[in-house]
Amino acid sequence: MPHLTVIGAGIGGLTSAALLLKQGWRVTVLEAATYAGGCAGTFFHKGYRFDAGATLAGGFDPTGAHTRLAEILGLTWNTTPIRDAAWVVHLPEKTIHQWVDPLRWRAEYLENFPYSKTFWQIQERLARITWNISTRDFPFPPATLKEALRLPLALRLDTLAAAPYLTRKLIGLLPRQTPADFKAFVDAQLLISAQAISKDANALYGSTVLDLPRRGVVQINGGMGGIAETLVKWIRANGGEVLYRQQVTRLESKNGRVSAAHTHKGLRVEADVFLGNLTPWALEKLLGKAAPTRLRAEVNRRDPMWGAFALYVGLNAKIIPQPITHHQVVMDVNQPLGEGNSVFISLSPLADFSRAPQGLRTATLSTHTRVRDWQNLPPEAYEKRKAEYTELLLKAAERALPGFRNAAQLIMAGTPHTFESFTHRPLGMVGGFPQTSLLGARTPHTGMKNLWLVGDSIFPGQSTAGVTLGAMRVARLLQD
Numbered sequence: 001m002p003h004l005t006v007i008g009a010g011i012g013g014l015t016s017a018a019l020l021l022k023q024g025w026r027v028t029v030l031e032a033a034t035y036a037g038g039c040a041g042t043f044f045h046k047g048y049r050f051d052a053g054a055t056l057a058g059g060f061d062p063t064g065a066h067t068r069l070a071e072i073l074g075l076t077w078n079t080t081p082i083r084d085a086a087w088v089v090h091l092p093e094k095t096i097h098q099w100v101d102p103l104r105w106r107a108e109y110l111e112n113f114p115y116s117k118t119f120w121q122i123q124e125r126l127a128r129i130t131w132n133i134s135t136r137d138f139p140f141p142p143a144t145l146k147e148a149l150r151l152p153l154a155l156r157l158d159t160l161a162a163a164p165y166l167t168r169k170l171i172g173l174l175p176r177q178t179p180a181d182f183k184a185f186v187d188a189q190l191l192i193s194a195q196a197i198s199k200d201a202n203a204l205y206g207s208t209v210l211d212l213p214r215r216g217v218v219q220i221n222g223g224m225g226g227i228a229e230t231l232v233k234w235i236r237a238n239g240g241e242v243l244y245r246q247q248v249t250r251l252e253s254k255n256g257r258v259s260a261a262h263t264h265k266g267l268r269v270e271a272d273v274f275l276g277n278l279t280p281w282a283l284e285k286l287l288g289k290a291a292p293t294r295l296r297a298e299v300n301r302r303d304p305m306w307g308a309f310a311l312y313v314g315l316n317a318k319i320i321p322q323p324i325t326h327h328q329v330v331m332d333v334n335q336p337l338g339e340g341n342s343v344f345i346s347l348s349p350l351a352d353f354s355r356a357p358q359g360l361r362t363a364t365l366s367t368h369t370r371v372r373d374w375q376n377l378p379p380e381a382y383e384k385r386k387a388e389y390t391e392l393l394l395k396a397a398e399r400a401l402p403g404f405r406n407a408a409q410l411i412m413a414g415t416p417h418t419f420e421s422f423t424h425r426p427l428g429m430v431g432g433f434p435q436t437s438l439l440g441a442r443t444p445h446t447g448m449k450n451l452w453l454v455g456d457s458i459f460p461g462q463s464t465a466g467v468t469l470g471a472m473r474v475a476r477l478l479q480d
């Protein structure tokens with residue numbers, strides 16, 4: 001059986017590794033950090049378990065990506081379902097609950113945005129079609145001839161109804177003269193789940209992710225890192241290797257094939273097939289002169305992905321006893337989102353005592369930020385910017401959760417530099433590519449015969465559920 005070496009123990013790398021191990025492959029995962037999960041990891045600090053990036057876990061409904069993976073592998077996720085509101089959106093003059101229950105959600109949007117009924121009806125119909133496609137084997141966009149031949153098998157008659165939206169933008173579905181608060185509401189959700197707002201996001205992709213709150217949202221007990229930890233445990237129990245503190249610094253290649261991965265500890269691992277749980281920029285660096293021309297052209301041509309600014313806060317749970325754990329704040333609906341104007345806030349559940357010392361709970365706050373604006377700053381300017389963003393995020397938190405500032409016992413900031421050093425993603429680019437065009441979606445192709453990409457750089461991109469779908473597709477491709 002072939003030997004697979006995976007660079008990176010993010011959700012994408014671990015999922016593909018586990019699926020191929022199940023098929024009898026020999027599997028080695030090399031991870032630079034001391035724990036798994038990358039952007040969906042949970043780290044320890046002074047008795048707290050902070051979610052590093054991802055906090056909201058979707059895709060645990062009966063046909064969701066995480067559920068299907070668990071069925072294939074025969075494992076159980078340690079989760080608690082969220083049954084009321086997946087999250088609460090705080091606009092300057094409205095508070096909207098993203099209810100998990102579709103009937104309750106319909107009543108909520110009709111009350112807050114009475115003119116939006118037709119929009120949500122189209123969105124729901126498109127989402128139903130695309131979620132259904134995603135439960136079949138749908139290798140999109142095809143990276144091989146075999147995949148291209150398999151594509152039509154996943155289509156059904158109702159898929160045709162989605163065809164007119166293939167190249168449209170989501171903004172085209174919004175009511176004419178959409179009020180600023182409704183547009184900000186939709187855009188804020190698109191930004192966190194499609195990395196693009198309605199004027200840029202593809203209509204089908206956008207409709208799909210707007211359904212997220214009603215697609216199996218759960219709490220991962222112990223923190224988001226539990227997804228990766230469960231996968232690592234499964235891989236090890238089934239004879240695979242996951243090696244921490246092994247940062248791959250170079251990929252050795254010969255005749256258009258990768259022959260070995262070298263780590264900073266001097267380890268050299270040979271394999272038949274390599275998977276990079278990496279961005280194209282990171283992969284190109286590892287290949288050096290051997291990087292295929294197309295990969296090199298891609299990294300020069302593409303705009304950088306978004307970055308994130310995050311705050312990790314230890315809170316007095318008596319002052320912030322809020323049972324709903326996820327909140328999204330838009331400070332000004334007439335201003336661009338991100339950069340502190342839209343902030344996602346996640347509290348650890350009150351009942352999860354593993355997350356913080358007694359009487360306390362954790363909070364992870366994040367906002368989208370342009371990575372270039374954090375580059376090459378002199379130390380003083382960098383610290384100033386960090387302090388400004390800290391203040392913006394605390395203000396947003398205070399809006400959603402009054403008393404937040406007083407409740408804070410510990411505050412740590414994470415800039416794109418922090419994300420770069422902890423996830424090894426160049427410039428701290430996170431969240432994958434903005435999903436603006438289905439026809440331009442990225443395949444796992446790298447230009448090297450036995451090297452493929454996995455993770456949020458490939459379609460369908462960001463989120464633990466999205467990355468899991470992409471990784472399932474890559475595992476299937478490698479078995480072909």
Ligand SMILES: Cc1cc2nc3c(=O)[nH]c(=O)nc-3n(C[C@H](O)[C@H](O)[C@H](O)COP(=O)(O)OP(=O)(O)OC[C@H]3O[C@@H](n4cnc5c(N)ncnc54)[C@H](O)[C@@H]3O)c2cc1C
Pocket residue numbers: 007008009010011012013030031032033035036037038039040052053054055056057058246247248249277278282308310366422423424425430431432454455456457461462463464465467
């Ligand atoms: C602030 C923020 C908030 C988010 N919120 C959510 C959310 O609420 N819900 C959601 O579902 N998703 C969310 N996401 C997105 C989600 O976290 C990611 O899309 C997903 O986790 C990416 O997984 P990945 O497989 O691409 O791997 P990554 O998370 O990028 O992990 C890659 C791994 O590879 C390792 N690595 C990199 N280079 C090397 C090397 N050279 N050698 C060895 N190891 C290496 C890294 O250390 C890392 O562990 C969020 C992301 C961020 C940043």
